Amino acid sequence: GAVVSQHPSRVICKSGTSVKIECRSLDFQATTMFWYRQFPKKSLMLMATSNEGSKATYEQGVEKDKFLINHASLTLSTLTVTSAHPEDSSFYICSARDLNTWETQYFGPGTRLLVL
Amino acid sequence: KQEVTQIPAALSVPEGENLVLNCSFTDSAIYNLQWFRQDPGKGLTSLLLIQSSQREQTSGRLNASLDKSSGRSTLYIAASQPGDSATYLCATFSSGSARQLTFGSGTQLTVLP
Numbered sequence: 724g725a726v727v728s729q730h731p732s733r734v735i736c737k738s739g740t741s742v743k744i745e746c747r748s749l750d751f752q753a754t755t756m757f758w759y760r761q762f763p764k765k766s767l768m769l770m771a772t773s774n775e776g777s778k779a780t781y782e783q784g785v786e787k788d789k790f791l792i793n794h795a796s797l798t799l800s801t802l803t804v805t806s807a808h809p810e811d812s813s814f815y816i817c818s819a820r821d822l823n824t825w826e827t828q829y830f831g832p833g834t835r836l837l838v839l
Numbered sequence: 840k841q842e843v844t845q846i847p848a849a850l851s852v853p854e855g856e857n858l859v860l861n862c863s864f865t866d867s868a869i870y871n872l873q874w875f876r877q878d879p880g881k882g883l884t885s886l887l888l889i890q891s892s893q894r895e896q897t898s899g900r901l902n903a904s905l906d907k908s909s910g911r912s913t914l915y916i917a918a919s920q921p922g923d924s925a926t927y928l929c930a931t932f933s934s935g936s937a938r939q940l941t942f943g944s945g946t947q948l949t950v951l952p
Contacts, residue, residue: 729882757939766843766928766944767883816882818940826870826932828940832882 725751727819729831736807737839744802744834746817753819756800757828758792761814773800797822807838841866843931845943852919853951860914860946862929867907870934874903874914877926877945886927887914891934919950 726749736742746756754775759767771792773779779792789811791803800819804811814835818828842865852858862872871890875883887896887903889912895904902915912929926945933939 764945764947766942767930767940768942769939772939814880818883827888830875830883830885833880835880 725819725821725829727753727817727829727831729815729817729834731834732832733835733837735837735839738808739806742804742807742836744804744815744817744836746800746802746819746831748798748819748829751819751829752797752822753800754797754822755820756794757818757820758790758800758802759816759818761816761833763814767816770802804836807836809838812836812838841869841931841933841941843929843941843943845927845929845946847946848944849947849949851949851951854919854921856919856950857915857917858919858948860916860927860929860948862912862914862943864910864912864931864941866931866933867910868934869907869931871932872903872905872912873930873932873940874901874912875928875930877928879926883928916948919948921950921952924948924950 728747730745758770770785771779771781773792773794781787794800816833818830873888874886889905900917905912926947928945930940930942
């Protein structure tokens, strides 16, 4: 089956630093990848949709300069949390959509970010 | 804007019980509805996907139903086991231009041995 990986799985950083999270589709090509954020005991909130080779589309209320998304290839998207603050601490999950089955998303295992 | 609600937020049952998790959504213009399982600190595992034209889907001890007109879906788990303990999320896939998943807040299930 389709596999999506995320790296790192967990990161702790100091306030003010930037953190990059990678999302990779391992055995399929993903023209579209999605980034979600999940607070404890809450649902997944879509942050942005990224299409390979073009700018990401951000959901209302998500700062694009704060959360930089790059989707340079059909198998890799990155989310960079710039100048991280404690309120950015959360669980970040990516998903990827197969080129041929646009209605199905495959989810990564998530990245736990803790900003001190 | 689609809103997805799951009730109850948490549920605790003894092993062996059959149980039903509920999901409701406000916009019936959906392409499909999915049920996911999420273990603590982990990503999502897709359990069942129901197309808008379908009424139900079954996989092992799981059965999901969809009533699009009333905006409801249920996930039935038969003969629950401690290994079923997890958070169960439902999500609708919009058939509009958005083409995105909207998630409910989940039901945290605990099956007691």
